[in-house]
Amino acid sequence: MLKFALLGASALALVATPLAAQTAPSFDPARLSRHVQTISADSYEGRAPATRGETMTVEYLTRAFRDAGLQPGGEMIDGKRQWTQRVPLLKSDIVGAPQLSLTTAGGPLALTQGEQISVRAPTNGQQSVRLSNAPLLFAGYGVAAPERGWDDFKGQDVKGKILVVLINDPDFETGQGDFGGKAMTYYGRWTYKYEEAAKRGAAGVMIVHETAPASYGWATVKNSNTNTMFDIVRANPAAEHTPFESWIQRDTAVALFRAAGLDFEAAKAAARRKDFQPVDLKATLTATTDAKTETLTSDNVAGMLPGTKRPAETVIYTAHHDHIGVGAPDANGDRIFNGAVDNGTGVAHLIEQARAFARGPKPQRSVVFLSVGAEEKGLLGSEYYVANPLYPLSKTVGVLNTDSMGVWGRARDFSISGTARLELLDRLIAEAARQGRTFTPDPKPEAGGFFRSDHFPFAKAGVPAISFKPGNNLVTGGLARGEAAAADYTAKRYHQPDDEWSSEWDFSGIVEDAQLLHAVGQGLANSDAWPNWSDDSEFRSVRDGSAADRVVTKGERG
Structure with a gap:
């Protein structure tokens, strides 16, 4: 197994231990597809922050989280948890x-x-x-x-x-x-x-x-x-x-x-x-x-499952629900930037991941499902959360972000955005190996991809966090087909009106990725481990500065 973080004997023991003993939950590809199809429809007007489209998206997410079995996980108003966290934006x-x-x-x-x-x-x-x-x-x-x-x-x-x-x-x-x-x-x-x-x-x-x-x-x-x-x-x-x-x-x-x-x-x-x-x-x-200048208001949407033994400690799954909105017409006269892959797929995963946790054994730590807004404006929903956390960052175990998941079927590998050295990646690599899959590093780490998705504000605050990326080495068609599909998407659909849902998409890859991410999150939620950054990481000192908050007595652990 690849030891990407190289963090010593304790980490080796941590990663060598199976993270999830139970059988992987099932994820319904048809349900995943319906979520993407719904929120990327023209009626949602591209889901730009502080628009009618975002309001519709927030309402959809609130219903979906409630139906999945979550409790409200947003800000407190008059002593009651809401489903949202208001995000004031300066324009x-x-x-x-x-x-x-x-x-x-x-x-x-x-x-x-x-x-x-x-x-x-x-x-x-x-x-x-x-x-x-x-x-x-x-x-x-x-x-x-x-x-x-x-x-x-x-x-x-x-x-x-x-x-x-x-x-x-x-x-x-x-x-x-x-x-x-x-x-x-x-x-x-x-x-x-x-x-x-x-x-x-x-x-x-x-x-x-x-x-x-x-x-x-x-x-x-x-x-x-x-x-x-x-x-x-x-x-x-x-x-x-x-x-x-x-x-x-x-x-x-x-x-x-x-x-x-x-x-x-x-x-x-x-x-x-x-x-x-x-x-x-x-x-x-x-x-x-x-x-x-003017002030606008966007929204984060949060649902949660309280932990049975250590509810103050949280594992967080994230995905951004916003997209670009309505812009100049393309060659076909289409003005709506639907954002089906980016990031309807990540939102669909978040909803169904919540359903899987809610219907499984109750976790010992709390699990939070956070859909953030204004990512396309500069990761602002997650930036605001980190500046105004709903749950203490020092007791946030880790963050697993999904942004633009694969719609071309199962893959033999997976990746993350950019390059990072942390135990959270070791856990992903270990679980992927149980699926017979390997980790492929970002081929252009010099481009700084690690800093361009919603996990990053958490990382900057010291919280171990990564943004999951689907693999390109597809089971059907191999690397050649995967790279061709990715290149075609980037050229013709990424941040363009043609990023629209297709009935020809194959959601089996997202199903397998969801099982992988579930195993890692479940392993964290049912342990007392605190994954960290590598010793030479620029985020390690921030995390270590809050170490005292994570020292609790045996009685407190239950």
């Missing part, structure tokens, strides 16, 4: 074009929205941003990783400054170093760079775009960052976002560094070393940005 749009002036030692540099720079609408709570001659500082990769002995800031005060940082992390160029090689850590993700800058009081961030380390081109950056921005409504938004968040073209960065008497490639090479020192770029930014 922000730039009014007009940002007024930008970049002055260097060699003279002014042009900055036009969407061309040399992509400026995001502010989500730090401000409706206007006014920067006057804010100095620019090159901060390497913008990383502070104490567990790796890495600090790009070296004690420099960055308050009021614009940080110019590189995308990805220091190992990307060479494939080796302190960050695990090509696989992106969270330190390489653009969201981390904004968060770290805000934590240090910077005035703003310019992330230097390069296609290979970003894993997408400038068009993606432009389209993703110059439109409407969303965030959860935060108690202190300035702690998460600087006033000025942006990306700049590589050519602009080269010119900026040249004007300061620096070679961009040499500066990048220096940033790959631990002894890197921040560099004054001898330039300033003056910026004026106005925004129109």
